[in-house]
Amino acid sequence: MKSARVVLSVDIGGTKCAVALARTDGEILARRSEPTRAAERKPEQVLAGLAAMAREAIADAGMAPGDVAGVGVSCGGPLDRERGVILSPPNLPEWKAVPVRAFFEEALGLPVRVENDANATALAEWRFGAGQGARHLVFLTMGTGIGGGIILDGRLVHGANDLAGEIGHQTILMNGPVCGCGKRGCLEALASGPAIARLARDSMMYGRHKRVLALAGGRPADITAAHVVQAAREGDPFACQILEEAGTYMGIGIANVIQILNPERVILGTIAVHAGDLILDPIRAAVAEYAWERSRQVCAIVPAALGDRAQDLAGVALWVED
Amino acid sequence: MKSARVVLSVDIGGTKCAVALARTDGEILARRSEPTRAAERKPEQVLAGLAAMAREAIADAGMAPGDVAGVGVSCGGPLDRERGVILSPPNLPEWKAVPVRAFFEEALGLPVRVENDANATALAEWRFGAGQGARHLVFLTMGTGIGGGIILDGRLVHGANDLAGEIGHQTILMNGPVCGCGKRGCLEALASGPAIARLARDSMMYGRHKRVLALAGGRPADITAAHVVQAAREGDPFACQILEEAGTYMGIGIANVIQILNPERVILGTIAVHAGDLILDPIRAAVAEYAWERSRQVCAIVPAALGDRAQDLAGVALWVED
Known part of the structure; x- marks a missing residue:
C-alpha cells in the first residue's frame, strides 16, 4: 500500500450528512455532521452545508485544502460514477441528476470521486474492517434496504451502468410481497428491517409477539426490526422465529451469490x-x-466490523490504492 | 489485439473428445474428434487418444509442435485451474483429480491452459461470437445442464476456488424439484433440457402433449427437450406452454444475474x-x-452465435490476448 495521504470523506445520507478528514490508513483526524433536512433544504443548500463543514474540518485539523489529496463522496444510488452525478436516490426523493462531483471540485478545488454508499462501504470494510485480506468479497447492508457491494479480484464491480451489486433486488419468492422497488418477492422485501417489522406485525393478529408489541409501546404500527431483535435477545420465541424466517430468505440470497460469484467472504451489516x-x-x-x-x-x-466508523471510512476507502 | 498465433484446442466432453488446430483470430486449420467412451477407457487412455489426435492435426496442417504457441483445454468442472487438474466432472464420473495440464505439457512439450467448458465458451462467444464488443457479459448454456461463464470488465470471473459462474444452481423455487446437484429448486432443475422434458412428461397424465409424445415415438420416457421444441415449432399449444414455463424460470434467473452484475449482454446457448x-x-x-x-x-x-464451432474455439479463446 502506498504511504498514507490525507483525504476528505463526504457522506450524503437521507437523515444525516457528514464530512471526515482522515488518513488513507483509516485514522480520522476531524469530523462534522448535521441533519440532512432534505424536505426543507434544496440539494444545493445541502451541498453548501457539506462544503462549509469540510472547510471547518480541514481547519479543525490545522490543515489547508492543499494538504488534502482528494474528496470521496458516498451517497445513495443510482448514480453516474464517471460524470459524478447523483441520479435519483430513493432516500433523497427531491434529488434529480445532482452534479456532486462538479460541485465539490468547484467548492473545494480538489479532485472528487463519487461512489454509491453500499459500494463505498464494501471498500471500507475491505480496507479497514471485516474484509481485510480477502480478494473476493460481497458486502450486504441489512437495514432499511439491502444494498450490496461486490469486490472481485480486488476490484469493485460496477457493471454496464453502475448498477451492479443490487443483490437485495434478486427474486427469492416469485409471488412474494411487493418490494419498495416495485418488483415482487425481492430479498429486500423479505429480509430487510421493514420486512422483519412487517413479518412481526403480520403475526400480531394471531395474538403472538406480546413482547415485541410491548417494546413498541403497544402500537403495532410502531414495531421496528430493533424491537424484534430486542425481544429475540430476551429469548422471546416468536421474535426468534421471525429472525429465523428472515435469516432463511437472507441465506438463500447469499447462497445464490455464492453460487454465482464464489466469494471467500460475505460481510453483513446493520441487523446482522x-x-x-x-x-x-x-x-x-x-x-x-x-x-x-x-x-x-x-x-x-x-x-461487518466498522460500526459507526463505516460512514466516515466509506469515502476514505475510495482513495486507498494498492 | 496481438497478431494471430497458432494454438491447439482440446475439448474433453462426456460423449466426444476433439482437438482443433486454429489461429487466435478464430480460423480453424485442422481438427480431429472421437467418441470419449469414458465407460470403457481410463482417463489416461482418453488423454493419450487426444494427444495422438493433436499430433495428427498438427501434421495435417503441415506444421510441427514448435509452430504451436500453446494448448487450451476445455472440460467440465469443477477443476483446479492453477494446477490444471480436473477434479470430478459430473459428465465424466470416473475422472477424479486428473492432472490434464501436466499430461499435455509432457505429451506435447507445450504450455497448457485449462478452463471449465462454460467459462471457455463464454470467452469464445466474447472473442468470436455473440459477445463481441461487450465489456461485461454473461454466457449461459441451456442444454443437459445450465452452466455459466461471467466476463466483467473484459476478464473472466473465477472466484475463490474456480466455482464462480454456477448460475444454473441459484435457487429459483425454495421448495422446487430436486436438482441433479442435490439441491432443491435450482434454475437447472427448472429450465435445462431434462427439466423441459420432465415438464412435458409430468403433464402427460392430463392427456395433453399428443404431438410431443408422437415425436418421442409414443414412449413418454423418451421425450426430450428437442421433441418439445419441435412440437412448439409446429404450433402445438402445450409444447409452447412448456417452453413458456421454462423460459419464465430462466428469465427470473437471468433477471437475478442482471440485478447482481449489471451486464450489457446475456448470451444463451443450445435450447435458446x-x-x-x-x-x-x-x-x-x-x-x-x-x-x-x-x-x-x-x-x-x-x-449464442458460434454453434458447432464453439467447442473448437473454446480452447482457442484461452490464448487470445488483448
Whole structure:
C-alpha cells in the first residue's frame, strides 16, 4: 500500500450528512455532521452545508485544502460514477441528476470521486474492517434496504451502468410481497428491517409477539426490526422465529451469490451486527442447504466490523490504492 | 489485439473428445474428434487418444509442435485451474483429480491452459461470437445442464476456488424439484433440457402433449427437450406452454444475474439457439418483470452465435490476448 495521504470523506445520507478528514490508513483526524433536512433544504443548500463543514474540518485539523489529496463522496444510488452525478436516490426523493462531483471540485478545488454508499462501504470494510485480506468479497447492508457491494479480484464491480451489486433486488419468492422497488418477492422485501417489522406485525393478529408489541409501546404500527431483535435477545420465541424466517430468505440470497460469484467472504451489516447469531445462525443454515459445499467451505459469512466508523471510512476507502 | 498465433484446442466432453488446430483470430486449420467412451477407457487412455489426435492435426496442417504457441483445454468442472487438474466432472464420473495440464505439457512439450467448458465458451462467444464488443457479459448454456461463464470488465470471473459462474444452481423455487446437484429448486432443475422434458412428461397424465409424445415415438420416457421444441415449432399449444414455463424460470434467473452484475449482454446457448423466440420471448418477458428497467435497458439477451464451432474455439479463446 502506498504511504498514507490525507483525504476528505463526504457522506450524503437521507437523515444525516457528514464530512471526515482522515488518513488513507483509516485514522480520522476531524469530523462534522448535521441533519440532512432534505424536505426543507434544496440539494444545493445541502451541498453548501457539506462544503462549509469540510472547510471547518480541514481547519479543525490545522490543515489547508492543499494538504488534502482528494474528496470521496458516498451517497445513495443510482448514480453516474464517471460524470459524478447523483441520479435519483430513493432516500433523497427531491434529488434529480445532482452534479456532486462538479460541485465539490468547484467548492473545494480538489479532485472528487463519487461512489454509491453500499459500494463505498464494501471498500471500507475491505480496507479497514471485516474484509481485510480477502480478494473476493460481497458486502450486504441489512437495514432499511439491502444494498450490496461486490469486490472481485480486488476490484469493485460496477457493471454496464453502475448498477451492479443490487443483490437485495434478486427474486427469492416469485409471488412474494411487493418490494419498495416495485418488483415482487425481492430479498429486500423479505429480509430487510421493514420486512422483519412487517413479518412481526403480520403475526400480531394471531395474538403472538406480546413482547415485541410491548417494546413498541403497544402500537403495532410502531414495531421496528430493533424491537424484534430486542425481544429475540430476551429469548422471546416468536421474535426468534421471525429472525429465523428472515435469516432463511437472507441465506438463500447469499447462497445464490455464492453460487454465482464464489466469494471467500460475505460481510453483513446493520441487523446482522445487532442481532448476531440470532440471525447469522439461520443465515448460515440456509446457505448450507442452498449453496454447494465446495463453494461455501471457502466462504466465511461474518458481521461487518466498522460500526459507526463505516460512514466516515466509506469515502476514505475510495482513495486507498494498492 | 496481438497478431494471430497458432494454438491447439482440446475439448474433453462426456460423449466426444476433439482437438482443433486454429489461429487466435478464430480460423480453424485442422481438427480431429472421437467418441470419449469414458465407460470403457481410463482417463489416461482418453488423454493419450487426444494427444495422438493433436499430433495428427498438427501434421495435417503441415506444421510441427514448435509452430504451436500453446494448448487450451476445455472440460467440465469443477477443476483446479492453477494446477490444471480436473477434479470430478459430473459428465465424466470416473475422472477424479486428473492432472490434464501436466499430461499435455509432457505429451506435447507445450504450455497448457485449462478452463471449465462454460467459462471457455463464454470467452469464445466474447472473442468470436455473440459477445463481441461487450465489456461485461454473461454466457449461459441451456442444454443437459445450465452452466455459466461471467466476463466483467473484459476478464473472466473465477472466484475463490474456480466455482464462480454456477448460475444454473441459484435457487429459483425454495421448495422446487430436486436438482441433479442435490439441491432443491435450482434454475437447472427448472429450465435445462431434462427439466423441459420432465415438464412435458409430468403433464402427460392430463392427456395433453399428443404431438410431443408422437415425436418421442409414443414412449413418454423418451421425450426430450428437442421433441418439445419441435412440437412448439409446429404450433402445438402445450409444447409452447412448456417452453413458456421454462423460459419464465430462466428469465427470473437471468433477471437475478442482471440485478447482481449489471451486464450489457446475456448470451444463451443450445435450447435458446434451437427454439429461438419460442423461448426467448418468455425469457425476455420475465426479465422485464423481474429486473429493473434501468438495468435491463442496457442489457441485450441474445442467442449464442458460434454453434458447432464453439467447442473448437473454446480452447482457442484461452490464448487470445488483448
